[in-house]
Every structure is written in C-alpha cells, then in structure tokens.
Amino acid sequence: MNIILLGPPGAGKGTQARHLVETRNMVQLSTGDMLREAKDSGTEMGKTVADVMARGDLVTDEIVIGLIREKLEVASEHDGFIFDGFPRTLAQATALAELLTAIGKPLDYVIELRVNDDALVNRISGRSTCGKCGEVYHDETKPQPTDGKCVKCGASDFKRRADDNEESLRNRLMEYYKKTSPLLGYYYAHDMLKGVDGLADIDDVQASIAEILDS
Numbered sequence: 398m399n400i401i402l403l404g405p406p407g408a409g410k411g412t413q414a415r416h417l418v419e420t421r422n423m424v425q426l427s428t429g430d431m432l433r434e435a436k437d438s439g440t441e442m443g444k445t446v447a448d449v450m451a452r453g454d455l456v457t458d459e460i461v462i463g464l465i466r467e468k469l470e471v472a473s474e475h476d477g478f479i480f481d482g483f484p485r486t487l488a489q490a491t492a493l494a495e496l497l498t499a500i501g502k503p504l505d506y507v508i509e510l511r512v513n514d515d516a517l518v519n520r521i522s523g524r525s526t527c528g529k530c531g532e533v534y535h536d537e538t539k540p541q542p543t544d545g546k547c548v549k550c551g552a553s554d555f556k557r558r559a560d561d562n563e564e565s566l567r568n569r570l571m572e573y574y575k576k577t578s579p580l581l582g583y584y585y586a587h588d589m590l591k592g593v594d595g596l597a598d599i600d601d602v603q604a605s606i607a608e609i610l611d612s
C-alpha cells in the first residue's frame with residue numbers, strides 16, 4: 398500500500414505517518430525530515446536550502462525529487478511508502494508517478510487531512526519534537542512528559558523548529574494554497590483522493606485513515 402498524506406503545515410501528516418510506520422511496517426518518506434537532516438549535517442545541499450526553509454518557501458523541485466529518487470531505491474523492503482510533505486507541486490506529482498511506475502509500485506491513495514487555518518497556528522506554535530527519535534509533542538494536546546524524557550526513546554532533547562514562527566507559517570500556508578492545493582484536483586481526477594477530518598483527535602484521525610487503508 399503506497400499513500401500520500403496531503404495537507405497544510407501542521408495538519409498532522411508527520412504524526413499520522415509515524416503511527417503508520419509503527420503499526421503497518423510502512424516507511425515514512427518525509428522530504429521535510431530529509432532536508433532538515435541535510436541542513437543539520439552541513440552538506441552543501443543543506444546549506445543551500447537552510448534559508449529557503451527558514452522563510453517557509455519551497456525548495457526546488459529538482460532537489461526534492463532527487464531526494465525521493467534516492468530513498469525509493471533503498472526502501473523497497475517495506476510494506477508500503479508513506480509520502481509525507483511530498484509531492485508539493487504538480488511537477489513533483491508527475492515525477493513521483495513516473496518513479497513509482499518504474500519500480501512497479503503505484504500509488505493507492507492520497508489522503509487529505511482537512512483542517513482550518515486557526516487550528517494550524519495553534520498546532521505549529523505549540524509543537525516540539527524529540528531531537529533523538531522525532532516523536533512529536535504539543536504543549537496542550539500532547540505535552541512533553543513531566544520527567545523530561547521522551548515517551549518513545551527516553552532522550553531528554555526536545556527541539557522547536559526554526560520555521561515554526563508566525564511569519565514563516567504565513568508564508569508556508571501561502572505556498573501550500575498556491576502550489577500544493579492544486580494537487581487535490583489532480584488526485585481527485587485520478588480517482589485517488591480521500592479526505593479525513595484532521596481536526597478530530599489524533600486517535601480518531603488514525604482510525605479514519607485505517608478505515609481507508611483497510612477498505
């Protein structure tokens with residue numbers, strides 16, 4: 398089963414992808430995580446994208462398609478791919494279709510997490526993640542444990558993202574509406590689009606996604 402989780406910044410793509418990885422032996426391919434890794438390890442590409450990401454602009458299609466191509470070559474032993482934050486443009490969507498056709502693993506569903514902008518501001522401004530394993534927390538809905546240790550890996554290294562500020566979020570949202578939301582029509586036309594209520598509790602969103610995958 399190969400799926401895309403589609404939605405604006407803070408919609409819950411990463412949270413849901415991590416759950417699917419834990420429960421279904423699927424692999425999460427998050428271009429955001431790949432780019433942050435490149436940035437943190439100081440590669441040339443990481444240096445190129447750092448400012449772009451901090452502003453909330455999209456990184457070039459060429460770079461992100463290259464990243465996904467590399468990952469697809471080494472991730473085929475899993476029971477399916479979860480594309481998280483990719484594709485974000487029509488050019489990325491057509492490149493993905495070609496890459497998946499070439500390896501004989503077509504897309505099954507594109508799951509749109511439907512949320513509203515007010516919820517996104519709250520989610521992004523309250524988010525933190527474990528610096529070691531990437532577990533996602535929220536100040537109100539999923540606070541960091543009181544003993545200061547990550548529930549998943551026990552590390553005490555919580556981080557807030559550089560682009561989780563109001564100005565960058567405004568830009569990320571604008572990029573989403575301009576360049577990514579047209580993909581909803583594209584995948585609807587390909588009869589792959591399913592929508593879930595992303596404003597529901599995390600468990601309920603998980604259940605709605607499971608219903609689609611098991612249908």
Ligand code: AP5
Pocket residue numbers: 404405406407408409410411412413428429430432449450451453454455456457458461481482483484485489520521523524525533534535536538539560569595596597598599602
């Ligand atoms: P990326 O890392 O992909 O960020 P994003 O799309 O902005 O999405 P987020 O990671 O912010 O949100 P999410 O939907 O995963 O939400 P989460 O689960 O964390 O991209 C970052 C940047 O990289 C881009 O701006 C761009 O520059 C570049 N980039 C990446 N991919 C690219 C591409 N393909 N092309 C070009 N450039 C690219 O949840 C958010 C918070 O809400 C958490 O605190 C969580 O606990 C909470 N939460 C989640 N679900 C619920 C719920 N149901 N109820 C209550 N709280 C919830």
